[in-house]
Structures are given as C-alpha cells and as structure tokens.
Amino acid sequence: MSHHIISFREVNFSYPDGKKAIEDINLTIHHGESVGVIGANGAGKSTLLMLLVGLLFPKKGEIRIGDTPITKRTLAYIRQRIGYCFQNPDEQLFMNTVYDDVAFGPRNFGIEEKEVEKRVINALGTVGCLHLKDRVTYKLSGGEKRAVSIATILSMEPDIIIMDEPTSALDPGARRRLINLLKSFEHTKIIATHDLDMVLELCERTVLINEGKIIADGSTKEILTDKKLLESSGLELPLCMQKIY
Numbered sequence: 001m002s003h004h005i006i007s008f009r010e011v012n013f014s015y016p017d018g019k020k021a022i023e024d025i026n027l028t029i030h031h032g033e034s035v036g037v038i039g040a041n042g043a044g045k046s047t048l049l050m051l052l053v054g055l056l057f058p059k060k061g062e063i064r065i066g067d068t069p070i071t072k073r074t075l076a077y078i079r080q081r082i083g084y085c086f087q088n089p090d091e092q093l094f095m096n097t098v099y100d101d102v103a104f105g106p107r108n109f110g111i112e113e114k115e116v117e118k119r120v121i122n123a124l125g126t127v128g129c130l131h132l133k134d135r136v137t138y139k140l141s142g143g144e145k146r147a148v149s150i151a152t153i154l155s156m157e158p159d160i161i162i163m164d165e166p167t168s169a170l171d172p173g174a175r176r177r178l179i180n181l182l183k184s185f186e187h188t189k190i191i192a193t194h195d196l197d198m199v200l201e202l203c204e205r206t207v208l209i210n211e212g213k214i215i216a217d218g219s220t221k222e223i224l225t226d227k228k229l230l231e232s233s234g235l236e237l238p239l240c241m242q243k244i245y
C-alpha cells in the first residue's frame with residue numbers, strides 16, 4: 001500500500017509585493033507517484049515547487065514530508081530527502097569542475113570523501129556523464145548541464161525528485177534521453193512543465209494550476225485529453241493529441 005509522502009494543507013503564499021501566488025492548496029502525493037504540474041505562465045508552478053523544497057515558506061497552512069512539517073528547523077532533513085532541479089541548471093552548478101559540483105551536496109553534508117567519490121561516480125554514471133567529470137562546468141552544453149544538474153541531486157540520494165521545466169531548452173535527442181532517464185527512476189517525482197507530451201509519457205497523475213489554485217487533479221490521460229479544461233486554463237492539447245496536418 002502506498003503511503004502519503006507529501007501533503008499540502010490549506011497552503012497560501014503571497015510574495016512581499018502582495019501578489020497572491022498560491023491559494024488554498026490541498027494536495028497529497030503518495031510514495032512512488034509521478035506527478036506532472038501544469039499551468040500557463042504565472043500560474044504558480046515554480047512557487048509551488050519552491051514551497052515544497054523550503055526555498056519559500058507558506059504564509060498560511062502547512063506542508064509535510066512524511067510526518068515532518070517543512071520549517072526552517074527541519075530544512076537540513078528536508079533537503080536530504082528532496083532533490084530539486086532548478087529550471088536553469090546554471091543556478092545549480094557553481095563549482096569549477098563537474099566532479100566538484102556533484103560532490104558539493106554530500107561534502108556539505110559532512111559525508112566522508114571516499115563515500116563522496118563513490119556517490120559522484122555513481123551519479124555521473126547514471127546520467128551518462130562520467131566522461132565529463134574533470135570538465136569545467138560552465139563550458140558544458142545545455143544538455144550536458146541539465147544531465148549534470150540531475151547528478152548533483154542524485155549524489156544526495158534523495159527519495160523525492162522535483163524538477164522545474166526539465167525539458168525547456170533541450171534538443172529532441174537530449175529531451176528523449178532525459179525522459180528515458182526520468183522513466184528509469186523509482187523516486188517519487190514531481191515535474192512542473194509546459195511539455196505536456198512529456199507529462200503524458202512520464203506522469204500517471206496531473207495537477208493543473210491556474211492563478212494559484214488547483215483546477216484539476218487526477219489521471220493524466222483524462223486531464224490532458226480535456227480540451228475545454230485545458231483551454232480554460234490557457235493551455236492547448238498536447239501536440240500528439242492535435243490534428244496538425
């Protein structure tokens with residue numbers, strides 16, 4: 001039986017300028033689920049993810065990982081369990097070499113160097129980038145940076161993976177490799193994206209957000225074939241569902 005791993009209860013968030021970005025969100029995600037978070041520009045997807053990883057804190061309500069509420073005090077534990085991939089890999093990669101970037105998390109966590117090395121090799125191997133380990137990170141291609149940014153979270157051995165727009169700026173080959181890689185992960189996954197075709201392939205469940213509120217939460221197949229529902233939230237059917245020719 002699956003158990004609750006993430007729960008949002010009556011979560012509200014507004015930015016300091018007063019902009020209400022997340023309103024009354026209730027959401028329960030189970031162990032091993034793969035959930036697509038979709039919605040138009042400005043709907044609140046990134047804000048939702050940042051609340052989930054403790055980069056922002058709710059103004060009202062509570063988010064729990066298992067039984068642990070996300071607070072400033074529990075952040076170290078939360079960051080160990082949740083791997084968060086930023087929309088822009090450059091925000092995640094700031095060391096000189098690929099090796100040091102992937103080693104950063106475990107080193108920072110006080111893990112001994114031998115174990116760090118094992119984890120770095122493992123993580124880079126998983127994303128197919130072991131050959132890049134001595135390269136200067138900022139000179140990598142966009143696709144390589146994306147893969148290495150995933151390695152930086154894998155080296156922390158999280159059980160939850162959160163990704164913000166992982167396929168934006170990837171060419172079709174790199175996108176395909178990324179989707180296949182994510183498919184192979186057994187982690188609980190939450191992916192915010194405009195790539196609805198990826199959601200169809202990767203996520204059995206979809207959460208549709210509009211103006212900070214959950215408009216629909218359910219089977220991906222049902223939500224992504226509901227033209228009216230998608231259009232009411234400023235979206236279109238996934239490309240593979242459209243009659244283009």
Ligand SMILES: Nc1ncnc2c1ncn2[C@@H]1O[C@H](COP(=O)(O)OP(=O)(O)OP(=O)(O)O)[C@@H](O)[C@H]1O
Binds near residue numbers: 019047
């Ligand atoms: N730092 C901030 N200060 C004030 N308002 C913000 C800030 N960041 C985001 N917002 C606003 O909050 C709302 C939600 O933004 P968010 O980035 O979460 O949307 P999103 O669904 O991720 O959009 P996109 O698809 O464009 O990435 C938007 O109206 C946005 O302008």
